[in-house]
Amino acid sequence: MTTIGIFGKKIGMTQTFDSNGEVVPVTLVKADACQICQIKTVETDGYNAIQVGYIAEKLSKISKPLQGHLEKSGAKGYRKFGEFRVDNPDDYTLGVELTAASFSPGQKVRVTGTSTGKGFAGNQKRHNFSRGPMTHGSKNHRLPGSIGAGSTPGRVYPGKKMAGQLGNKKITIKNSEILFVSSEENILVLKGSLPGKVKNILKISVTG
Structure with a gap:
């Protein structure tokens, strides 16, 4: 079966060394086992995709309609679901588990997540704007300044x-690169930083 991707939880960041002895920042992702819960096709759903369940949950805590949905694929109890678009859904089997072992070092992946929320921020912090002069009686240090273009057009774009x-x-x-795979602990080590805080859920999709 072709590897499509997996959902994982961000553990945190550390550093390692490459073959030249240079420091490389890396992010650790705990990729617990996911399971294929539904195979969508153009004929039945209008598009080709694989639905994957992640974050295990007891069946007793899942609604009856969702339990029936999982029984069709023989999948375990899951609290969250996500999708991966595919070209040929016939290459995948219902109920198959996806683990970190299906990935390999050097593989390129696409990682999607929610960035860290920092609340309400001004122009300097949000857009990296320059501040006003701090001396000679300036009253404009971090203010936004003019935002319009006069009577024409008479509004803010x-x-x-x-x-x-x-x-x-x-x-x-x-094009994030996988540097190390721990099949026993289901941990992926990816080069560079990834979106969000620790424990943030990340969607890791195989490219190409």
């Missing part, structure tokens, strides 16, 4: 960079 919510957005890291 949509998308203007101003203060507002910083972070807490869906972020995708492309």
Whole structure:
């Protein structure tokens, strides 16, 4: 079966050394076993995709309709579900578990997660704007300044960079490299930083 991806929980960051002795920052992801719960096709659902259940849960705590959905695939109890788009759904089998062992070092993956929310932030922190002069009686240190263009057009254009919510957005890291795989502990070690805080759920998709 072709590897499609997996859902994992961010453990944290550390560092390792490459063959040249240089420090490489890495992120550890706990990729607990996921299971294929549904195979969607163009004929039945309008598109080809594989539905995967993750974050195990007792069947007694799952609603009856969801229990019936899981029984069709013989899957265990899961609290969360996600999808991976595929070209040929016939290559996959219902009820098969996906583990970290299906990945290999050097493999390129796409990682999607929610970035850390930092609340309301001003222009300097949110958009890396420069501040005003701090001396000579300046009254404009971190203020946004003018935001319009006078009587014409007489309004502020949509998308203007101003203060507002910083972070807490869906972020995708492309071509992240897997440096190490622990099949026994279901841990993936990926190069560089990944979105979100510790314990954040990450969607890891195989590219190519």
